[in-house]
Amino acid sequence: MTSPVRALWAAPAAAPAPPRRVWRDWALVAAIAVLAPLEALLRPEVPWRWLWAALLVALSATLLWRRVRPLAMLAIAFTIGTGFGLATAGEPQLYTTAYFLVLLYSLFRWGSGRAIVVGGLLVVTGILLSLVSSPAPADIIGGIAVAVATGTLGVAFRWRSRARARELDQARLAERMQLARDLHDTVAHHVSAIAIQAQAGALVAATDQQATIGVFQAIETEASRTLREMRAMVGVLRADAAVLAPTPSLGDLSSLATTAPPEVAVRVQGEADAVPAAVAATVFRIAQEAVTNARRHARDARRVAVDVRVDADAVLVEVRDDGVAAASAVPGFGIRGMQERAALLGGSCVAGPAAEGGWLVTASLPKAGWSA
Structure with missing residues (x-):
């Protein structure tokens, strides 16, 4: 077999798995049970109409398993229908027979590649066998055209469903990455501050009681901030859009300043109010992580x-510090997160040892294209 045919033959069934049956299936079976005898009653010119009506009503039960067993149900309906047509030397001229196309659609919509190939050959064989009773080329061409259109419709809906599933997976992945960045940028920042204060407290506890009290107060402040931000993040995940917590702004940069070693000094120049909210939030997160x-x-x-x-x-x-930076430092999740945040806005972020010593983080974020 050629590669395309081999790929089709090995293709799995549609995912996600279809429902076993829904109320529409029962409604369709009930409708056929009414329409087939009614059509036989109203069309006396159709030969064997009552036998055809009874056969169509009996075969309508295949619709109940058309999603979970598409090939088997199609084979039952088409084989029995074609065999009965050959036995009576006539085509099923009742319009109710059109529900066979639902079985064909289900095969292409839900079946595996192997089932599609086998079922397609079965349908083509049935159409060709109808030449025995109706050799008109127009009828054969029309039947093939309808079968191809029905199969194409099933494939189209199959691919659309798969594309939507991929989009949902990508959206979930993006949400997970965003949540990971937020957790790293917010909680990790405060936990690091708590750890540093705890180390300082261990050094001064034995010699300076007043300094120890200050350390404990700083730890309490950072812990409270951590708890508030964790609650805000949980609220964002659980609440409606109307009650989402506000995003950080350039005004929140002042919360990063501290006199505890190492001292953090913050300076903002220019019109901070003119910065779009999305850009301001990214500036805050990059500065916080740095x-x-x-x-x-x-x-x-x-x-x-x-x-x-x-x-x-x-x-x-x-963001620049005056410490001793390792020139061979391996970028971690923090630097990667800063670069990803900047790239999402069409900007750039670079982190590395500064020429005059220390570590330097620089970022450039465009204002254009983002509403305030």
């Missing part, structure tokens, strides 16, 4: 400077 990394990894750092400059077209962020 400060966290400096407090956690910059050895012997005494000062961290956060400079934000708002220009006409972009927002420039620079």
Whole structure:
């Protein structure tokens, strides 16, 4: 077999799995049970009409398993229908026979590749056998055209469903990545501050009681902030859009400033109110992560400077510490998260050792294309 045929033969059944049966299936079977005898009554010119009506009513039960056993149900209906037509030397001229197309549609919509190939050959064979009773070329061409159109419709809905499933998977992955970034940028920042304060408290506990009290107060403040942000994130996940917590702004950068070693100084230049909300939130998260990394990894750092400059077209962020930076440091999730946040807005973010010493994080985020 050629590659396309081999690929079709090995194709799995449609995913996600179809429902076994729904109320529409029962309604369709009930409708056929009424329409087939009614059509036989109203069309006395059709030969063997009552036998055809009884056969169609009996075969309508295949509709109940058309999704879970599409090939078997199609084979039952088409084989019996074709055999009865050959035995009576006539085609099933009742319009109710059209429900066989539902079985064909189900095969292409839900069946595996192997079932589609076998079922397609079965339908084509049935159409060709009808040449025995109706050799008119127009009838054969019409039957093939209807079968091809029905199969194409089933394939179209199958691919549309698969595309939507892929879009949902991508959306879930994007949400997970966003949640991971938020957790890293918010909770990790405060937990790092708590760890640093706890280390400082262990050093001064035996010699300076007042400093120890200050350390405990700082730990309490950071823990409270962590709890508030965790609750806010849980609220975002559980609440409606109308009650979502506000996103960080450039005004929130002041919360990063601290006099505890290493000292963090924040400076914002330009019109902060003119920065779109999406850009302002990204600026805050990048600065927050850069400060966290400096407090956690910059050895012997005494000062961290956060400079934000708002220009006409972009927002420039620079976070620099005066510690000893390792030139061969391997980028972790924090740096990757900053770069991803900047890239989502069409900007850039670079982190690495500064030429004059320390560690430097720079980011450029365009203002254009984002509403405030």
